[in-house]
Amino acid sequence: MHERKKLLRTTIAAVTAGVVALSIGLAGAGTAAATEETPPPDTPAATEAPSPEPGTDARTPTPDPADPAELATKPYLGWSSYSMQVYSGDSKWITADQIIAQSDAMHEKLQPFGYDHINVDSGWNGSVDGNGLPVPSAELYPDGLQTVIDHVHANGQKFGLYFIPGISPDVYEQALPIAGAPECTTHDIVKQPIQQADYWNIGYRLDFANPCSQKYIDSIANLLDTWGVDFVKFDSVTPGSGISDLSLDARDDVSAWSQALHSRGIWFELSWALDINYADYWKEKADGWRVDWDVECYCAHEALTTWENIDRLFPRMADWWRHGGPGGWNDLDSLDVGNGSMDGLTRDERRTATTLWAISAAPMYLGNDLTQLDQFGLDLVTNKEVLAVNQAGTPAQPVSIATKKQVWYALNADGTYTVALFNLGRTDADITANWADLGLAGGASVRDLWAGKNLGSADTGFTADDVPIHGVRLLKVTPAKKANLTVNDDSLRVSYDGDWARNGNTEVAATSQPLTVSVFDSSTGAAPPATPADGRTVAVNDNDPGIVYTGSWGQSGNRGLGDFNDDVHYVEANGSSFQYTFQGTGIDYVTETHESQGDVDVYLDGVFQQTVSTHLDPSQGRGVQVAVWSASDLPNGSHTLQVVKKSGAFMLLDKLDVTLESLLSTSTAVFDQAPGAGADVAVEVLRDPGELAGLSHDGAALVAGTDYDVSGSTITIRSAYLATLPTGDAVIDVAFRGDLHDDVHATSTNGDSVSFAFRGTGVSWSGPTGPDQGTVEVRLDGAVVATVDTHSDARLTAQPLFSSDDLRDGDHTITVVKTSGTLLRHDAFSYTVKKVK
Known part of the structure; x- marks a missing residue:
């Protein structure tokens, strides 16, 4: 699929006045017309004119740009051309007539509901001028692109264009003078030795150590400003766009464009599949960022998208949701739900996609032909209550x-x-x-x-x-009335002042450790069983629901080749991956090795580890249940393993072996059910016993005081309970609680604070205590009301630290300030409402 996208983008570049894609000026301007990803979001949300009331005429010029800080107060609503460029199979689909028709259809059908962004994707430009600046295609816009922009503005809408990093070889060779900087040329600004700038290798990388590079970007932004462009989609941004090993790094480009565009009040949207490990950087520089691959199915004249391309966004948003909010938004790509069967989705799937965009507070920009909206699709995207969810700007988790x-x-x-x-x-x-x-x-x-x-x-x-x-x-x-609401530490409603970080191995996750009891009956002549396997290693089969597969994976069972549980998952397309988040100190990636397998890239906690070969020479046959990559002695806590297919016909996953922290003095025991022979089984807890959450077997909870007892740090499982178990190995899960949602925020700086504003009659603060923690000051509505000692000899979770239940009903703010100790950890605030209005 990626090669087809590359071919489409390259074709668009080639037909654009015969000019080789000009990264910034040209390719960036749209010559690279079919970026290996998908269309971008369009334009600013808070800078646009208010939507007209139904039945009124909004054909008035757009107002001056808002303060850049105000651009992304809400996710924008609009339309982007790329899905229709792909569906039509015609890179030149974005003619003046088409764009004007889409603008008019939006004005008539969608603008009363807030939609007011028109974004033209790649392929809009035709050449460059004497300063290396893009010149719109005269073929697509015979009366000039300005005429189209003016029409969009007259409809009360915003207008957006497409760019990518770098500069084309042709513009580099011509050494053109840079507008407004006569001392600089386009030859001066290319990094030496010459390097690739974008995913498709269209242009050369710029050298931002040279001030002339920023001046070149400024000259482009100035041109866009004179045209009245309100929005820029910046594509092929790395780390991301299929490349996250820093062999391509467009962060300098992003910074330069951000400075140039935001100083002119132009919305800046990044694309595609941005690397989440750099989320803070994207949030600092941009107004939105694409979190995944293209939504289009690249099946011209058949459909715009597929259910699989919607389904894969759920695990992506499970990671990204906390990074979106006022100031910058997670971008899910075009919402293709308005054209009926042409969408490639059933009605239920269209409603599900619209819901996901809405609850994610993602920019809702349609990719459909707005002149052909069916009634069901129109009803979906204009439902006022659903749009209100989107515009509230609170991403769901x-x-x-x-x-x-x-x-x-x-x-x-x-x-x-x-x-x-x-x-x-x-x-x-x-x-x-x-x-x-x-x-x-x-x-x-x-x-x-x-x-x-x-x-x-x-x-x-x-x-x-x-x-x-x-x-x-x-x-x-x-x-x-009088309900109590708990707000986790990563809620958008919680504000941090100072140098706070999320997790970083300061958290404790809820976990369990298996105690394997081998049950036998000596009265039947059965011999005592062998000691069970160490319960610290847990096998996670390939069909475990916690494994997130990206790409078109299949599962094969009953192969009879020695697979764990006689099944494997497999995939053929390069770039496909699986991801698994685990709690523990180590993990093994276990798979098959074979002549049909190739190389895979392994990432741990977002950091590239190594490229591993799963290939086996044909003379060696097949390797079964091979641990091809392992990590051990990790800090105990939450870790994420990701493995990406790089080469070979197939990549397989058989199982993952996770090594747990040792929480019990032993992970095995033996119980004899013969009359008079059985004895209670005792095990020592190696974590504070107050953290014990309970015991269970096969999903059924054991009853404290009946099936087991806890005294100090000793758990005793009663023989009367063990006698009821069938012979064989019985796994009893010993569970321990963790921080709320398995995460915390922490700071090491005295004076740093965390605050929460609420309306209610009571508030409480709960969280961890530990040997590395000290005192805090609690303030209510600015007044100091308590000093709390959060020190304890052991690391404890979910401790009640402060509460006040006699507040007058109204607006209040609680603030917790670090005053001593190595760390302050924050986990949760809770508040009581008199009545939600």
């Missing part, structure tokens, strides 16, 4: 993605929750949202936003019956 019945939620600033129940499975299913999973204690009223219907009240949760395959229910949940 999942309760868990280790299931096909997913619950996503967001706590809004007004105290209501947005809750989406997604059925990503293959059969209709009931899906339940438990209020406790959302941080809500107390009842709530429920409204179905797609149906526009109030559903009544629910005390502990809500179940949506028979959610269709790939369908969704979208709810507004309003807490009842």
Whole structure:
């Protein structure tokens, strides 16, 4: 697929006045017309003119640009051309007539609902001028691109264009003078020795150590400003765009463009599949960033997209959601849900896609032909309650993605929750949202936003019956009077002042360790069993729901080749990957080695580790359950393994072996069920016993005081319970609690603080204590109300640290300030509402 995209972009570049794609001036201007990714978001959200009321005429010039800091206060609503360029199979689809037609259709059908961005993707330019600046295609825009821009502006809309990093070889060779900087030429600004600037190797990399490079970018931004361009999509940004090993690094380009565009009030959108390890950089420099690959299916004249391209976004947003919000937005690419069968999605899938964009607070820019919107699609994208969810700007998070019945939620600033129940499975299913999973204690009223219907009240949760395959229910949940709401440390509503960092091995995750008890009965003549295997190593089979597969993976079972559990997952396309987040101190990637396999790239916690060969010479046959890469002695905590296919016919995953921290004095025991022979099984807990969450076997909880006892650090499992187990190995899970959502924020600087603003009658603060922590000062509404000692001999989680339940109903702010100790960790605030209005 990537090669087809590259070919399309290259073709567009070649037909653009015969000029080799001019990265910045040309290729960047759109000559590289089919970027290996997808279309970008369009233009600023908060700088645009207010949407007209239905029935009014909005054909007035756009106002002057807003302050750049105000650009991204909300995700923008609009349209982008790239999906139709791909669908039509015609890179020249973006003619003046087409763009004007899309603008007029938006003005008529969508603008009353807030849609007002028109973005023209790659292929819009035709040549360069004497200063190396892009010249729009005279073939596409015979009356000039300015005429099109003016028409869009007269419709009360914003206008956007497309660029990529670097500069074309042709412009480099011509050594053209840079506008406004006569001392500089386009030959001066290329980094030496010459290096590739973009994914497709269209242009040369710029040398930003030379001030002339910034001046060249400024000259382009100045030209765009004189045209009235409101938005720039900047494509092929690395790390990202399929390359994250820093062999290509466009961060200097991003910085230069950010400076040039933001000083002129122009929205700056990055694309594509940006590397999340640099999320803070993207947030500092841009107004939005694409989080994944193109949404288009690259099946011209057949469909715009496919369900698979929507489905893969869920695990991506499970990682990215916390990085979006006012000031910069996670971009999911074009929303192709408005043209009926042409979309490539069923009606339920179209509604699900629209819901995902809405709850993610992602820019909602359609990729459809706006002149052919069907009524169902129009109803989807103009539902006022759903659009309000998007414009509230609070990205939702999942309760868990280790299931096909997913619950996503967001706590809004007004105290209501947005809750989406997604059925990503293959059969209709009931899906339940438990209020406790959302941080809500107390009842709530429920409204179905797609149906526009109030559903009544629910005390502990809500179940949506028979959610269709790939369908969704979208709810507004309003807490009842005196409900208590818990806000995790990574909520957008929590503000940090100082040098705070998330996790960094300062967190403790909820975890469990298996105690394997070998049960036998000597009275039957059975011999004592061998000591069970060490329970510190846990095998995670390839079908574990916690493994996130990206690409078109298949599963093969019953091969009879010695696979673990007799099954494997496999994929053929290079660039496909799997990802698994685990709690522990080590992991092994176990797979098959064979002549059909090739190289894979291994990443741990986002850092490239090495390229591993899974190829085996044909003379050596087949390797079975081979640990081709291992990590050990990691800091105990949360880690993420990602493996990416690089070469070969196939990449396989058989299992992952995870090494757990030792939490028990022993991980094995033997129990004899013969009359009078069995004895209680005792095990010492190597973590503070107050952190024990419980014991279970086969998903059923053991009863404290009946099935087991805890005294000090000793767990004793009673023989009466063990006697009920069948002979063989019984795995008893010993569970320990962790920080809320397995994460914390931490700082080492005295005077740093964390604050939370709320409306209610009570508030509390809970979190970790530990030997590296000290005292904090708690303030309510600016007044110091308590000093709290967060020191303890052992690292403890979820400790009650402060509470006040006698506040007057109204707006309040709690602030916690570090005053001593090595670290301050923050986990959660909770507050009580009198009534959510």
